[in-house]
Amino acid sequence: MNYGPxxxxxxxxxxxxxxxxxxxxxxxxxxIWTGGNISARVPGAExxxxxxxxxxYDELRPENMILCDLDGEVIADTPGCERxxxxxxxxxxxxxxxxxxxxxxxxxxxxxxxxxAARGEAVPCVITAMADEFGGxxxxxxxxxxxxxxxxxxxxxxxxxxxxxxxxxxxxxxxTIGKDAKDAVxxxxxxxxxxxxxxxxxxxxxPLPLPQSAIDxxxxxxxxxxxxxxxxxxx
Numbered sequence: 764m765n766y767g768p769x770x771x772x773x774x775x776x777x778x779x780x781x782x783x784x785x786x787x788x789x790x791x792x793x794x795i796w797t798g799g800n801i802s803a804r805v806p807g808a809e810x811x812x813x814x815x816x817x818x819x820y821d822e823l824r825p826e827n828m829i830l831c832d833l834d835g836e837v838i839a840d841t842p843g844c845e846r847x848x849x850x851x852x853x854x855x856x857x858x859x860x861x862x863x864x865x866x867x868x869x870x871x872x873x874x875x876x877x878x879x880a881a882r883g884e885a886v887p888c889v890i891t892a893m894a895d896e897f898g899g900x901x902x903x904x905x906x907x908x909x910x911x912x913x914x915x916x917x918x919x920x921x922x923x924x925x926x927x928x929x930x931x932x933x934x935x936x937x938x939t940i941g942k943d944a945k946d947a948v949x950x951x952x953x954x955x956x957x958x959x960x961x962x963x964x965x966x967x968x969x970p971l972p973l974p975q976s977a978i979d980x981x982x983x984x985x986x987x988x989x990x991x992x993x994x995x996x997x998x
Contacts, residue, residue: 770808777803777812777944778825778842784948785814785823791952793871794820800849803944804859804866809833811859815846833860835912850909857915858940862923867944872936873955875962876901880931886958889970893961894978895985896953898926906933914938926982929954 766774781803788794788801797820802813812828829848830838835856837844849855855868871877879886879901886901888894893901904921907913918938921930928950929939937954941947964970 766808766810770805770810773805773807774810774812774830775825777805778828778830780944781812781814781828782823782825784944785820787948788869788871788951789820791955793873793951793955795872799871800851800855800869801944801948802849802852802855802859802868805830806866810838811855813852813855814849815843816849818846831856851914853910853912854915854918854938857912858918861915861919862940864942865940867941867947869939869941869944869947869951870936871951871955873951873958876929876931876937876954876958877935878962879903879958880936881934883933885931886954886961887970888973888978889961889964890957891973891981892953893957894973894981895989896950896957897929898982898986899978901927901929901931901954901958904930904932904938906935 781801784801788799797817800814802811804811809832810830812830815827815829826842829843829846830841831848831852832838833856835852837848851870858865858868883903885903888899902921902925904917907917914932917932918930928941929937932938937951939947939950939954941950961970
């Protein structure tokens with residue numbers, strides 16, 4: 764299928780990004796075996812690219828990433844279309860349909876964050892790194908079974924109007940969103956980092972809360988001032 768030169772370039776870039784970024788999940792210890800997945804919206808088209816189901820991370824290549832429409836249907840006659848897409852494809856598709864600013868979605872079962880999800884407990888905002896990155900707590904979404912868009916519904920309902928780009932889906936794991944796939948991967952890395960830190964803190968005693976005014980100030984600075992080319996928070 765031919766989408767025209769600009770869209771074909773965007774698809775190729777999304778395939779490369781999704782393929783390469785899966786190595787970051789391994790690098791930061793967020794996944795084991797073939798679990799977890801990343802997807803990226805194709806700018807300018809009603810399409811996204813996602814990892815194939817059950818394929819080893821060291822076998823991932825741009826050409827075996829799977830191109831889907833925003834209903835989660837695999838696009839025929841495109842590279843990788845002979846494989847089954849990730850079992851979370853319907854959830855990713857639902858997010859893209861209902862959160863147009865989202866350009867990337869990541870799912871992991873990273874250990875500490877998933878332990879919070881197993882308790883159905885939000886990670887409280889008690890360290891400045893959380894205020895910077897998430898603007899408050901990391902919330903818990905409802906329990907939902909894989910197979911349809913129920914998980915996507917829970918993600919959207921939980922994160923709509925929330926500063927956090929991460930949600931702990933109860934008894935399941937972590938889903939993160941971002942302005943692109945790399946941004947969503949960063950959110951997944953930071954989710955596990957702060958989940959681990961706050962867990963360890965609670966073993967020592969009750970963490971001290973951060974004032975809301977400090978959380979607001981830290982979030983604004985980090986999203987709009989910090990770094991070399993600030994672009995603001997994802998809206």
